Amino acid sequence: MSEAILVLEDVNASYGKSHVLHGVSMHVNAGEIVSVLGRNGMGKTTTMCTIVGLLRAHAGSVRFEGVDLVGMAVDDIARRGISLVPAHRGIFTLLSVQENLQIAQRKHAAWTLERVYDEFPRLRERRRNLGGALSGGEQQMLAIARALVQGPRLLLLDEPTEGLAPVIVDELTELIRGVGASGIPIVLVEQSFAVCRTLARRHYILEEGVVVYEGRTEDFDADASVLERFLGLNVEAH
């Protein structure tokens, strides 16, 4: 059994008076890709924001490499090596691809610009283009690449394939698989079970701020009704 590097225990979080997370518990093992699934508005993004300290849990704990992050400043959490790639991507549209990477780069990160360009050849081709001139898929690649050059010890990807054409989704899925294979653990928030199935072996389903299902890919295969029950997916189509 691998060692858990991230452990959420009974995490509760609210936006003002609106209580959104009602005791979320999950863990990520070293070198593992874990998916977090759920319909719209079930608390997936909120869970990611709570991990990186953008929202403070008012009960429960978020332990990363044995240290509780709750109450820690966003910058301190980032410095510990947790990188969130938000759904809106957060790249600089008026800077070139290369500049976007250069300003994110940290010394000693295993992912240098050269390594990024080797693994993401499209970004090498587009390195002189402005971030804003990239396609949606390329912007997502750049957002992930920006996180990588910071030398993350854990990567949180919030709906990386949202709104992208199927062929681009496939390309991005392969890139994310490569990042995972390099040893960086990943939490993948996704609406697409197909993507989660390809990338992750373990999956959590969130419903109204609680984990209602936790299973391995083979558990989903053995009981496909789970997908229909919690995600509204047509069992036949998956």
Ligand SMILES: Nc1ncnc2c1ncn2[C@@H]1O[C@H](COP(=O)(O)OP(=O)(O)OP(=O)(O)O)[C@@H](O)[C@H]1O
């Ligand atoms: N800034 C905010 N202020 C108040 N309520 C919020 C805020 N952000 C999200 N919420 C609410 O919190 C709940 C969970 O939202 P969250 O974005 O975490 O869901 P999600 O599972 O990521 O769904 P989606 O895929 O739609 O982003 C929703 O009811 C949402 O309306």
